[in-house]
Amino acid sequence: MTALIVAVSLLIGVSLGILGGGGSILTVPILVYLAGQDTKEAIATSLFVVGVTSLAALVPHARAHRVRWRTGLLFGAFSMAGAYGGGRLAEYIPGTVLLIAFALMMLATAFAMLRKPRDGAKKARPAQGDLPLKHIAVEGLVVGAVTGLVGSGGGFLVVPALAILGGLPMGIAVGTSLLVIAMKSFAGLAGHLSGVTIDWGIALTVTVAAVAGSLIGARLAGRIPQDALRKAFGWFVVVMGVFVLAQQLDTAVWTHPATWAVLGAATSAAVATRFWRRSRTTHPQPAPRARQDAAPK
Numbered sequence: 001m002t003a004l005i006v007a008v009s010l011l012i013g014v015s016l017g018i019l020g021g022g023g024s025i026l027t028v029p030i031l032v033y034l035a036g037q038d039t040k041e042a043i044a045t046s047l048f049v050v051g052v053t054s055l056a057a058l059v060p061h062a063r064a065h066r067v068r069w070r071t072g073l074l075f076g077a078f079s080m081a082g083a084y085g086g087g088r089l090a091e092y093i094p095g096t097v098l099l100i101a102f103a104l105m106m107l108a109t110a111f112a113m114l115r116k117p118r119d120g121a122k123k124a125r126p127a128q129g130d131l132p133l134k135h136i137a138v139e140g141l142v143v144g145a146v147t148g149l150v151g152s153g154g155g156f157l158v159v160p161a162l163a164i165l166g167g168l169p170m171g172i173a174v175g176t177s178l179l180v181i182a183m184k185s186f187a188g189l190a191g192h193l194s195g196v197t198i199d200w201g202i203a204l205t206v207t208v209a210a211v212a213g214s215l216i217g218a219r220l221a222g223r224i225p226q227d228a229l230r231k232a233f234g235w236f237v238v239v240m241g242v243f244v245l246a247q248q249l250d251t252a253v254w255t256h257p258a259t260w261a262v263l264g265a266a267t268s269a270a271v272a273t274r275f276w277r278r279s280r281t282t283h284p285q286p287a288p289r290a291r292q293d294a295a296p297k
Contacts, residue, residue: 002205005034009209012049016181016210017057017217019159019174023050023181025106025237027206029244032099035202039095043102043150044192045199047087049207051185057214058178066175068168071136075158075176076183078140079147083184086148087191093149099248102150106241112160114234140180148188 008030016023027049031042061067090098139161146157158180163173 005030005202005206006209008034009049009206010213010216012206013053013057013210013213013215014217014220015213016050016053016178017060017214018220019217023053023210025109025240027210028102029240030206031202033247035206037199037202039099040090040192040196041198043090043098044087044189044196045203045206047147047185047189047192048198048203049210051182051189052207053210053214054178054182054185056211057218058175058182060215060218061175061178064175066171067179068172068176069179071162071168072176072179073183074133074136075140075162076180078137079144079158079180079184080187082141082144082146083148083188084144084191086145086150087188088148088194090149090192091195096248098150099244103241103245103248105146105150106237106244109157110234110237110241114231114238143180144184144187147184148191 008026012023012026012030015026023046027046028039028042031037031045032039035042037045058067143157143161158177159173162168162176163170168176
């Protein structure tokens with residue numbers, strides 16, 4: 001079992017090194033279902049693992065000049081405040097509720113990864129530009145609170161916030177996100193340590209393997225098509241999220257007709273929307289003709 005934990009922990013680091021996220025999404029299920037930890041201990045341990053691994057992955061990105069330091073430090077500072085508050089709040093929430101929230105966060109981030117960006121979201125800021133302080137403050141507090149509460153939503157919330165909302169180039173957003181993730185992970189850990197004891201043997205074993213994976217991932221960053229990798233990892237996160245959700249919800253919920261009615265309606269709506277958008281892209285509507293005056297010559 002230890003060998004399996006180490007092998008899967010390598011994926012944590014590879015994901016962080018390449019995508020700038022995904023560490024906590026993998027770490028919590030590994031610690032709960034493979035290492036046998038309870039939910040709150042797994043969340044606290046994942047914050048330590050992801051924090052240390054992010055620092056290790058940050059070094060190669062910094063050497064390649066893919067880190068926006070001012071934006072990252074400010075975003076990280078606001079995220080630390082939110083993460084500490086979320087970590088303290090998690091002490092009063094049942095573990096089952098936290099795991100359900102974690103699974104929903106996995107599905108939400110997977111949707112964000114699989115969703116095709118709009119044309120307006122593809123425009124990036126100049127390479128030397130920084131985000132406005134008010135945007136950094138709001139986004140940092142929200143992302144930090146989510147991370148501290150459920151131990152997830154690190155890179156897969158930070159990277160979209162920097163790349164899509166902030167308009168940073170994708171490579172710089174990934175590198176900068178590692179700085180933010182490290183800062184708020186340690187802040188969230190501080191909030192959890194007031195009510196959780198960590199098994200440091202397991203924590204250090206997973207961390208060493210994840211750090212090794214992060215160095216591999218950082219070297220691969222830029223060589224693998226980001227869109228293809230993001231889609232593949234997005235579907236993997238969907239499977240993991242459904243698995244965690246299925247483990248936490250009662251059997252009666254899954255066998256109730258209303259549950260399947262809602263799932264069927266949601267799936268049908270998603271498929272219909274996808275085909276409608278594809279048809280609009282394949283067969284664009286003709287531009288309206290200019291109205292001509294019928295004045296007699």
